[in-house]
Amino acid sequence: MANLNPYLSFRDNAREAMEFYQSVLGGDLDVSTFSQFPDMVQDESEQDLVMHAQLTTPDGLVLMASDTPSSMPYEAPRGFSVSLSGTSSDTTRAVWDKLSNGATVTMPLDLAPWGGLFGMLVDRFGVSWILNGDPE
Template structure:
């Protein structure tokens, strides 16, 4: 898998609706996981929220989105980040180190509940970056 750079959108309880709309526009394969499925929140009010969704098209477009937890502020117009994801840990850690240098690390790059390495930072120019390094894939 090559490293991907794509937009990551945030919504307040409308990710499912929005991503189904984008799916109708672009086609492709849409996957969605809830907070409950990923054991990402103990708040009963958040269990049906979308923790992560991804739309991948045959043309190579990738769009990701999630519902923000109730505790996080949503500001329309600033409700996006850029995602870097792939399997090359050295390459992605290098990007992480450079992007987070002089910025603000919101979540250190470490093992996430879904098994990958994941981190969030805001670079020195105010852009939010999500870095996800795929964990070892189960052998078939």
């Protein structure tokens, strides 16, 4: 079975971001650092950065991330959004309330013309999110 999952890149705060997403979405978070793979460490000061993190929620959603070492070019996220859809209104509101902490709201969470709830924001880590809850 194939999977299509968001894989987010950060400069040095992937662990903080993924722990935040775990507090928002729940689930199990597995984190591997560069120090766990000695051949991957190019700068000793970066050995505790995240080489790979995976959050798997009870609903089977998977979000992955890593830190970009200073030896590699990095650009902040732009031109895409992580979309969470198909959730109940209660779940959508709960996720929105947590995710919007420190975020820039680009479209407030409200009833959508097509039914359900819809809102857009850029979280405190610079990641754009779209939430689309199912109509009740």
